Amino acid sequence: xxxxxxxxxxxxxxxxxxxxxxxxxxxxxxxxxxxxxxxxxxxxxxxxxxxxxxxxxxxxxxxxxxxxxxxxxxxxxxxxxxxxxxxxxxxxxxxxxxxxxxxxxxxxxxxxxx
Amino acid sequence: xxxxxxxxxxxxxxxxxxxxxxxxxxxxxxxxxxxxxxxxxxxxxxxxxxxxxxxxxxxxxxxxxxxxxxxxxxxxxxxxxxxxxxxxxxxxxxxxxxxxxxxxxxxxxxxx
Numbered sequence: 001x002x003x004x005x006x007x008x009x010x011x012x013x014x015x016x017x018x019x020x021x022x023x024x025x026x027x028x029x030x031x032x033x034x035x036x037x038x039x040x041x042x043x044x045x046x047x048x049x050x051x052x053x054x055x056x057x058x059x060x061x062x063x064x065x066x067x068x069x070x071x072x073x074x075x076x077x078x079x080x081x082x083x084x085x086x087x088x089x090x091x092x093x094x095x096x097x098x099x100x101x102x103x104x105x106x107x108x109x110x111x112x113x114x
Numbered sequence: 115x116x117x118x119x120x121x122x123x124x125x126x127x128x129x130x131x132x133x134x135x136x137x138x139x140x141x142x143x144x145x146x147x148x149x150x151x152x153x154x155x156x157x158x159x160x161x162x163x164x165x166x167x168x169x170x171x172x173x174x175x176x177x178x179x180x181x182x183x184x185x186x187x188x189x190x191x192x193x194x195x196x197x198x199x200x201x202x203x204x205x206x207x208x209x210x211x212x213x214x215x216x217x218x219x220x221x222x223x224x225x226x
Contacts, residue, residue: 004156033212043157043202043216044115056213059115090156092212100212101145101164105156 002027004106006091012112018079021109025072025093031055032074033103034066037088046089049074050097078111086113118203118217126223133190135201135220143205146179146186147214151200160201161188193224 005024013019025032033056034046045058049068066076072093078085088110092103118139127133137146145164149157161172163179163186170177176189186203203217 031212035214041115042117042218043204043214045213045215048212058213092156094212098212100206100214101147101159101162103159103212103214105158107155 004091004093004104006089006106006109008109009107010110010112012114013081014114015081015083017081018077019081019111020075020077021089021091021111023074023076023091023093023106025074025091026104029093029095029104030072031094031097031099032068032072033092033094034074034076035090035092035105036060037090037108038086043090046076048097055097081113083113085111087111116215118205118215120201120203120217120220122220123218124221124223126225127193129193129195129224129226131193133193133197133222134187135222136185136187137203137217138185139205139215140184141205142183142207143215144183144208145206146177147204147206148175148177148186148188149202149204149216151202151219153199157202190222193222195224195226197222198224 031050033048048056068074088108090108092105148160151157161177168179174191201220204214
């Protein structure tokens with residue numbers, strides 16, 4: 001059974017640009033969550049999607065957005081990139097909404113903003 | 115954003131030694147989780163704890179859910195080289211879906 005797949009694996013952008021990251025959950029999983037990992041702030045929850053609807057949101061500015069498609073695949077978008085957005089962005093999936101203890105994480109997308 | 119306090123921040127141990135680390139929070143959680151993250155990978159769940167005072171084992175790993183619901187402990191017995199990595203605790207409350215609050219992490223290095 002394939003795990004959570006995130007693309008691309010690495011990304012380099014410059015300040016002011018926007019970026020879109022993609023996540024394919026484990027087959028049969030309908031909930032997708034996104035986390036940001038940085039050396040300073042650690043792992044921080046961004047948002048969770050289920051049935052194409054955002055169900056929960058962390059404390060991030062509106063520049064961070066996401067969406068989920070009917071096949072449960074999810075994308076997150078960061079607009080007007082700032083240097084501080086450099087981070088490892090992790091996607092996690094679970095079978096159902098609220099399956100926090102049953103999350104499976106992908107390997108992440110390492111974003112560098114120059 | 116909030117992070118849970120983990121200690122120690124890092125540790126060097128010899129193969130075969132036992133390891134202990136803990137995690138504290140200023141707020142209560144209904145569920146405590148322990149994850150391990152290897153370089154270049156996402157966190158992998160090691161142990162989940164659901165009840166205050168609960169002691170749960172998974173092979174050489176043993177974790178406890180603190181009575182106050184504000185802390186948790188993880189012990190690794192007879193460490194081996196593949197135990198190297200970063201260990202994170204995480205707290206979860208009912209109703210917050212998959213919004214985990216993670217700890218600051220403990221980096222474990224094992225020497226032969």
